[in-house]
Amino acid sequence: xxxxxxxxxxxxxxxxxxxxxxxxxxxxxxxxxxxxxxxxxxxxxxxxxxxxxxxxxxxxxxxxxxxxxxxxxxxxxxxxxxxxxxxxxxxxxxxxxxxxxxxxxxxxxxxxxxxxxxxxxxxxxxxxxxxxxxxxxxxxxxxxxxxxxxxxxxxxxxxxxxxxxxxxxxxxxxxxxxxxxxxxxxxxxxxxxxxxxxxxxxxxxxxxxxxxxxxxxxxxxxxxxxxxxxxxxxxxxxxxxxxxxxxxxxxxxxxxxxxxxxxxxxxxxxxxxxxxxxxxxxxxxxxxxxxxxxxxxxx
Amino acid sequence: xxxxxxxxxxxxxxxxxxxxxxxxxxxxxxxxxxxxxxxxxxxxxxxxxxxxxxxxxxxxxxxxxxxxxxxxxxxxxxxxxxxxxxxxxxxxxxxxxxxxxxxxxxxxxxxxxxxxxxxxxxxxxxxxxxxxxxxxxxxxxxxxxxxxxxxxxxxxxxxxxxxxxxxxxxxxxxxxxxxxxxxxxxxxxxxxxxxxxxxxxxxxxxxxxxxxxxxxxxxxxxxxxxxxxxxxxxxxxxxxxxxxxxxxxxxxxxxxxxxxxxxxxxxxxxxxxxxxxxxxxxxxxxxxxxxxxxxxxxx
Numbered sequence: 329x330x331x332x333x334x335x336x337x338x339x340x341x342x343x344x345x346x347x348x349x350x351x352x353x354x355x356x357x358x359x360x361x362x363x364x365x366x367x368x369x370x371x372x373x374x375x376x377x378x379x380x381x382x383x384x385x386x387x388x389x390x391x392x393x394x395x396x397x398x399x400x401x402x403x404x405x406x407x408x409x410x411x412x413x414x415x416x417x418x419x420x421x422x423x424x425x426x427x428x429x430x431x432x433x434x435x436x437x438x439x440x441x442x443x444x445x446x447x448x449x450x451x452x453x454x455x456x457x458x459x460x461x462x463x464x465x466x467x468x469x470x471x472x473x474x475x476x477x478x479x480x481x482x483x484x485x486x487x488x489x490x491x492x493x494x495x496x497x498x499x500x501x502x503x504x505x506x507x508x509x510x511x512x513x514x515x516x517x518x519x520x521x522x523x524x525x526x527x528x529x530x531x532x533x534x535x536x537x538x539x540x541x542x543x544x545x546x547x548x549x550x551x552x553x554x555x556x557x558x559x560x561x562x563x564x565x566x567x568x569x570x571x572x573x574x575x576x577x578x579x580x581x582x583x584x585x586x587x588x589x590x591x592x593x594x595x596x597x598x599x600x601x602x603x604x605x606x607x608x609x610x611x612x613x614x615x616x617x618x619x620x621x622x623x624x625x626x627x
Numbered sequence: 628x629x630x631x632x633x634x635x636x637x638x639x640x641x642x643x644x645x646x647x648x649x650x651x652x653x654x655x656x657x658x659x660x661x662x663x664x665x666x667x668x669x670x671x672x673x674x675x676x677x678x679x680x681x682x683x684x685x686x687x688x689x690x691x692x693x694x695x696x697x698x699x700x701x702x703x704x705x706x707x708x709x710x711x712x713x714x715x716x717x718x719x720x721x722x723x724x725x726x727x728x729x730x731x732x733x734x735x736x737x738x739x740x741x742x743x744x745x746x747x748x749x750x751x752x753x754x755x756x757x758x759x760x761x762x763x764x765x766x767x768x769x770x771x772x773x774x775x776x777x778x779x780x781x782x783x784x785x786x787x788x789x790x791x792x793x794x795x796x797x798x799x800x801x802x803x804x805x806x807x808x809x810x811x812x813x814x815x816x817x818x819x820x821x822x823x824x825x826x827x828x829x830x831x832x833x834x835x836x837x838x839x840x841x842x843x844x845x846x847x848x849x850x851x852x853x854x855x856x857x858x859x860x861x862x863x864x865x866x867x868x869x870x871x872x873x874x875x876x877x878x879x880x881x882x883x884x885x886x887x888x889x890x891x892x893x894x895x896x897x898x899x900x901x902x903x904x905x906x907x908x909x910x911x912x913x914x915x916x917x918x919x920x921x922x923x924x925x926x
Binding site: 437444449451455466469473474475480490 | 748
């Protein structure tokens with residue numbers, strides 16, 4: 329592709345970590361800093377910030393202007409992981425190769441750390457963006473904050489998680505339900521990630537529509553690959569325990585379609601995502617590289 | 628006072644409940660509606676919406692314009708109660724005379740219901756206000772959303788709760804720590820409640836300053852009275868189990884100062900709150916009545 333995603337992500341990783349550390353240090357009282365700052369984002373692959381930056385820069389915006397929104401998305405993502413890992417939910421001990429938040433700080437602090445990160449995401453998206461980009465039309469930022477809320481609540485990741493939990497161990501989960509789960513649980517937030525940089529930069533409706541299609545395709549592909557890796561990956565590769573889905577009798581794409589068909593569908597979705605952005609030429613290459621990365625990743 | 632707070636709250640209660648039910652029904656997918664809609668606000672005293680409405684109307688705004696923000700505050704308040712009641716936190720079975728959310732729906736759903744309410748509060752504050760009051764300057768709404776986030780995260784109720792939990796059973800908790808806990812745990816959100824109507828209506832800095840002082844005084848008084856009621860109230864009066872603070876070896880004002888001094892300080896704070904608003908004459912009477920209500924309540 330002529331554009332090295334892995335090298336880019338590696339270079340930018342420290343920048344994102346530093347921005348998140350700064351944001352958290354400012355926001356959280358010293359006395360309750362630690363459970364919030366156990367950074368699930370350490371070792372994360374910076375895909376969310378990447379999604380925010382690229383469309384922003386594409387429209388003449390800068391990474392700096394979009395950084396606060398990118399950090400906010402990482403905070404929301406982190407809170408969802410902290411709460412999902414709780415004993416009452418997925419009961420996971422490992423996340424990205426490290427002990428989960430509640431294993432280190434206890435359940436009460438993990439619940440509170442998630443709540444704080446969720447609320448602070450909104451404050452930081454607003455105040456951080458206004459600080460870096462004071463001339464932004466306030467209505468654009470309102471749109472980002474409102475869509476972020478929608479992508480988390482009943483129409484977003486929590487809605488998907490609720491249906492996911494309710495479907496565990498059910499013998500008759502349909503493909504429709506599985507799609508509902510994933511478009512909500514992971515798709516909604518990814519859509520905001522891909523679009524919020526465009527919103528901050530004031531992108532056209534056309535571009536937003538293309539980005540929405542792209543986000544839907546890579547989101548579903550991401551989930552299919554996730555399900556495949558849970559079956560075929562090792563704890564070392566994944567940085568988390570594999571086989572959790574089967575143990576919890578969760579409905580997954582490989583269970584529904586088999587491994588080969590699942591992989592073929594993931595490949596087809598990635599091809600679709602890339603085709604949608606093809607008319608945008610070279611400017612779209614980084615997002616094309618991200619699509620390839622999602623389907624070829626090993627963790 | 629010539630203004631009957633109890634009658635007013637009773638009349639408006641149904642209106643608030645109906646607005647919240649409408650907001651939730653729109654927001655939450657049918658399949659995951661129920662744990663979010665177990666309404667901790669049923670039977671609540673509508674103080675938060677009241678605080679939002681009054682200053683709004685005072686500045687020429689209407690209750691209708693401020694309703695979405697009032698509902699958002701009730702959602703945040705409700706989420707904090709649902710999460711506080713969890714076994715890993717205060718482990719409460721009763722709340723306002725009803726079984727707590729996790730007793731009915733289980734812990735996982737209670738965690739998710741709280742997360743959904745928290746995120747949706749931001750979406751609804753923005754979208755609901757824009758629908759009812761399209762001509763509001765967007766910067767005012769950004770301020771409301773940003774301050775709401777701040778009042779929940781590390782500088783707000785979660786920060787207070789973290790220090791509260793960390794102080795349980797400690798023999799050497801100081802008055803300073805107790806004040807930190809309460810100004811954060813309950814004071815921050817109350818300040819947003821009292822001020823957000825004023826922000827929506829574009830109130831002057833002077834009025835905002837007076838409202839801020841008023842909120843700080845009634846917030847602390849509210850907490851002192853809460854501690855007193857936990858010692859002296861019955862489960863029937865309170866609608867929740869009394870004596871939880873003592874059982875959890877929590878530091879409280881009566882433990883620090885004794886019952887009589889605590890009551891006297893609460894009375895003094897209420898007098899202070901009323902004095903701050905005295906210059907505003909008759910328009911301030913409803914908030915004066917609220918101050919009296921807080922110190923004389925039995926639950």
